[in-house]
Amino acid sequence: MTPQYDLIAAQYGEVDRLLQSYRENVEIPSILRALGPVDGASVLDLGCGTGPFTRLLRREGAADVLGVDASGPMIELAHLEEGEEPLGVRYEVRDIADLPVLGAFDLVTAAAVLHYADSFDTLTRMCRGAYANLAPGGRLLAVVGNPGLEPEVPQPNGFILHRPAVPRDGDPCTISIPTDPPSTLAVHFWTRAAYERALTACGFTDITWEPLHGLPAATEPVNLIVTARR
Ligand SMILES: C[S@@+](CC[C@H](N)C(=O)[O-])C[C@H]1O[C@@H](n2cnc3c(N)ncnc32)[C@H](O)[C@@H]1O
Numbered sequence: 699m700t701p702q703y704d705l706i707a708a709q710y711g712e713v714d715r716l717l718q719s720y721r722e723n724v725e726i727p728s729i730l731r732a733l734g735p736v737d738g739a740s741v742l743d744l745g746c747g748t749g750p751f752t753r754l755l756r757r758e759g760a761a762d763v764l765g766v767d768a769s770g771p772m773i774e775l776a777h778l779e780e781g782e783e784p785l786g787v788r789y790e791v792r793d794i795a796d797l798p799v800l801g802a803f804d805l806v807t808a809a810a811v812l813h814y815a816d817s818f819d820t821l822t823r824m825c826r827g828a829y830a831n832l833a834p835g836g837r838l839l840a841v842v843g844n845p846g847l848e849p850e851v852p853q854p855n856g857f858i859l860h861r862p863a864v865p866r867d868g869d870p871c872t873i874s875i876p877t878d879p880p881s882t883l884a885v886h887f888w889t890r891a892a893y894e895r896a897l898t899a900c901g902f903t904d905i906t907w908e909p910l911h912g913l914p915a916a917t918e919p920v921n922l923i924v925t926a927r928r
Contacts, residue, residue, distance in 0.1 A: 702884060703747075703769035710748055710775060712877045720855035725841070725921070726754060728910040729809070732923045733839055736760045739804040742831050744794045744824070745811025749776035749787060755807070756785045764800060766792035795820045797827030806832055808840040810921070812893070813885040817868055821888060822896040829900040832928040838902065839925045844909070845889045846918055852876075853920045854913055867892040893924055902926035 717725075729751070737759035743752045746765030756763045765787060767773050776789045790800075794811065806828045815821035828838045847853070849861045849871075861871035865887040875881045894905055904927040909919035 703767075703772050710772070713875055713881070714748065714750070716856050716876065720920075721750065724854070724910050724912040725809075727912055728908075728923060729807075729839065729841065730754075730758065731911065732908060732925060733805070733837075736805065740801065740833075741805045741807060742766070742800065742803040742828075744797075744806060744808040744828060745814070746776060746789065747772050749779055749789065751807055751809050752776070752787045752789070753779065753783075753785055755805075756787050760805075762788075764788045764790065764803075766790050766794060766797070766800070768793045794827050795823040797824075797831065799830050801831060802833040802836070803831050804833060804836050806836065806838045808838065810841055810843075812840055813843050813888060815888070816870075816886055818892065818896065821892065822899055825896045825900045825902065829902060829928055834928055836928050837925055838897075838928075839923060840893075841910075841921045841923055842888070842893060843885065844919050844922050845887065847920060848918060854917060855920055857920070861887055890922075890924075897924075897926045902928065 736755050739760045740762040741755050741760045743765040746752050746767050749765050752763045752765040770791050773789045773791050780787055812824055815824055847859055849859045852858050856876050858874040862869055867889055869887040871885050871887050873883045897905055906925045908923050910921050913919055
């Protein structure tokens with residue numbers, strides 16, 4: 699499903715280094731604030747990549763954390779990190795658009811992954827996988843691209859978004875990452891309304907939106923946090 703990440707895995711150390719300051723000052727505090735305490739929670743992290751959020755949530759006190767990602771090489775890197783600093787996080791290679799029930803989790807997280815859905819049907823299947831893996835009352839927290847983000851302008855995290863001037867739901871976009879050599883990710887444009895339609899179609903309720911915090915006031919946030927409840 700995401701062979702682009704099998705290729706980018708080799709450069710991921712550099713991507714992580716580029717993102718470090720943005721992650722520490724913007725992403726992580728915003729996500730922890732939106733989540734509230736995770737002590738004792740069971741967590742499923744969709745599109746976990748090399749596992750930055752699985753490890754974070756485990757360190758924050760989550761009792762049981764499972765990360766899933768479609769890219770074998772990304773999961774290998776996550777396993778390597780787990781080997782270097784064992785936290786008891788589990789990882790599996792899975793396509794989140796075709797996710798079986800792996801448990802009844804208190805929390806499902808999905809950071810920067812739902813925009814890989816290449817059709818509304820795929821987006822809905824990803825949301826359905828999240829819903830099916832939540833215990834009743836459990837919460838989904840997803841970090842998604844801000845549909846209002848200005849294209850062709852370097853963002854605070856160094857990424858540049860290329861998209862049609864007047865994008866429609868599902869339109870292909872690319873994100874340039876200033877690695878050496880530069881990397882490009884192919885993603886898709888989704889409006890808030892599309893995310894809400896997909897979430898509601900799966901049974902999610904109490905949908906909330908907030909920007910990532912910690913950027914200068916006039917800056918349009920790169921990402922938004924959407925939460926929803928089963
Ligand atoms: C931008 S990275 C985000 C990784 C991690 N969540 C983070 O925030 O650092 C996106 C990840 O989503 C994964 N991915 C994309 N489509 C997927 C799918 N259909 N199923 C599972 N993982 C997917 C990619 O392999 C990649 O590791």
